[in-house]
Amino acid sequence: MRRFLIGLVLGASSSGITWAVTHDRGWTAVVGLVVLVLVWVGELILDDLL
Known part of the structure; x- marks a missing residue:
């Protein structure tokens, strides 16, 4: 839920x-x-890159 709200705020x-x-x-x-x-x-992309 936290990531959804962060994505919503940054997207807006x-x-x-x-x-x-x-x-x-x-x-x-x-x-x-x-x-x-x-x-x-x-988060999934960063996990694969790191």
């Missing part, structure tokens, strides 16, 4: 920054979802 904030810079809905959605997914699977 990165979407907000992207929206402020580009004003493009497509890029905003893509960036927000990518950040959310990377937070969710980041």
Whole structure:
């Protein structure tokens, strides 16, 4: 649950920054979802890399 909330907050904030810079809905959605997914699977990726 903790990772979900962190991913949600970071995804929303990165979407907000992207929206402020580009004003493009497509890029905003893509960036927000990518950040959310990377937070969710980041632990698995880091375990494999380390």
